[in-house]
Amino acid sequence: MQFHQLQYFVAVAETRHFTRAADLMHVAQPSLSQQIKALERELGAELFRRARGNITLTDAGEALLPLARRILADADTARQEVQELAQLRSGRVRLGATPSLCTGLLPDVLRAFHDRYPGIRLMIEEGGSHDLVRELARGALDLALVVLPLPTPSPALTTLEVLREDLVVVSSPDEPRPGGGRRTVRVADLEGERLVMFRHGYDLRELTVAACRSAGFEPAFAVEGGEMDAVLGFVRAGLGVAVVPRMVATRSGRGLRVTPLASPGLHRTIALAHRSDVAPPRAARELQRMLLER
Numbered sequence: 152m153q154f155h156q157l158q159y160f161v162a163v164a165e166t167r168h169f170t171r172a173a174d175l176m177h178v179a180q181p182s183l184s185q186q187i188k189a190l191e192r193e194l195g196a197e198l199f200r201r202a203r204g205n206i207t208l209t210d211a212g213e214a215l216l217p218l219a220r221r222i223l224a225d226a227d228t229a230r231q232e233v234q235e236l237a238q239l240r241s242g243r244v245r246l247g248a249t250p251s252l253c254t255g256l257l258p259d260v261l262r263a264f265h266d267r268y269p270g271i272r273l274m275i276e277e278g279g280s281h282d283l284v285r286e287l288a289r290g291a292l293d294l295a296l297v298v299l300p301l302p303t304p305s306p307a308l309t310t311l312e313v314l315r316e317d318l319v320v321v322s323s324p325d326e327p328r329p330g331g332g333r334r335t336v337r338v339a340d341l342e343g344e345r346l347v348m349f350r351h352g353y354d355l356r357e358l359t360v361a362a363c364r365s366a367g368f369e370p371a372f373a374v375e376g377g378e379m380d381a382v383l384g385f386v387r388a389g390l391g392v393a394v395v396p397r398m399v400a401t402r403s404g405r406g407l408r409v410t411p412l413a414s415p416g417l418h419r420t421i422a423l424a425h426r427s428d429v430a431p432p433r434a435a436r437e438l439q440r441m442l443l444e445r
Contacts, residue, residue, distance in 0.1 A: 154226065156190040157219045159183050160198060164216050167206045243272040244435045247283040247295035249354055250379045252421065255398030256296070256314070260445050264438050271434050279352040284308065287426055293435035296442075298354040299420040310422040313442055317397045318358070318417040320410045323389040328410065335413040339366040345373035345391040347382050354419070359394045362417055383407065 162172035163183075173180040191197050196211035208216065248257055253275065261273055276286065280297040287295050287308060299310065320336055322329050329344050330336030341363060348370070349356040363370040373391035379399065386393050387406040394417065400409045423442055425431050431439065 152190065152193050153186075154222075156186050156193075157222055159186050160190060160212075160215065161219050161223060163187065163199065163206065164208060164212065169206065239268050239271065239434055239437065241270045242432065242434050243274055244432070244438050245274045245276070245291065245293045246435075246438065247276045247278060247286055247292045247297075249279060249283070249296065249298060250277045251355065251396050251399050252296045253277055254379055255396055255402055256421070256442075256445075258402075260438075260442055264441055268434065268437070280354050281352065284424070287424060290426070290429075293425065293431045294439055295424045297422055297424050298358075299422050301424075307427055308424045309427045310424045311439075311443060313421045313423050313445075315418055315420050317411070318355075318394050318419065319397050319400050319412060320392055321383070321386050321395055321400050321407045322392040322410065323387055324406070324408045326389050328408070329392050330410070335411045337366075337413045338362045338417065339368070341370065341392070341394075342366070342368040344371075346370050347377070347385045347391040347393040348372045348375035349382055350376045350378065353378075355394065355396075358417065358419060362394075 159172065159176060159178075162175050163169055166172045166175065169184055169187075170180050173183040176183060187198065194211065194215070197209050198212035198215060200207045200209055246257075257275070261275075264271070265273065276283070276292060278286070280301060283292065283295040283297055284301055286292045296313065297310070299312070301308075301310070320329055320341070330340030333340075346359070348359070360370060374385050377385060379395070382393050382395070383399075383403050385391065394412075396419065397409075400407060423439055425435075425439070430436075
């Protein structure tokens, strides 16, 4: 019994017509008929009752049909599994992330992924959540780490929460402690401070400004418009204080004083997003698993 014979048998059983089955399988009709007869000889039983214009299954054919379908389905599954395993030896993953996550969360996870799958190219795009959502929607990214809630909620995206991260205040050790020197500060204590502020479109900018306004004041900026590395550098130079994720402050702590925010503090929720209508490639799904299990 050969694999292609089962394919031909199922095609005839479903079309109830030898010529249509041959067209479906892209073979000549005599060749298909010969293979069906060879299968019948192998099994020792006729599979079809052949009458002009009327092809029906015999009892043997009825018994074989579900088994043949299962064999073909299992073979297709095996082919897909092998192809997906091959994808983990070469290929690429296109991951978008906010700059703070590129600094804080990603280095350790990407190192672990690269050690396990050295043949996969990692292509990282930094941007704000709004830009990353747009890139996901147009198919330019496989996955993106974004800050929830999304700036423009999209039903075409699936999001999975990765972590909820505390925000802290960083300042220069050479400058007075923010908030009058206390070990923790409230958002309201930042009213007397000059902030080093991120550029427009940066998730942390909107979050910080909104928190200050909720506390009853408009924040004063010493410098604004930078990315994460620039903001931390300006803080080290003593130009002002900044509100940043704890993970970033921990990794970049040299030359910075870290002051927690008093309860209830400020937090942000990080999620992994991908398109709902297209399954990410196998390599991207593996990176997703590692991010969720980190």
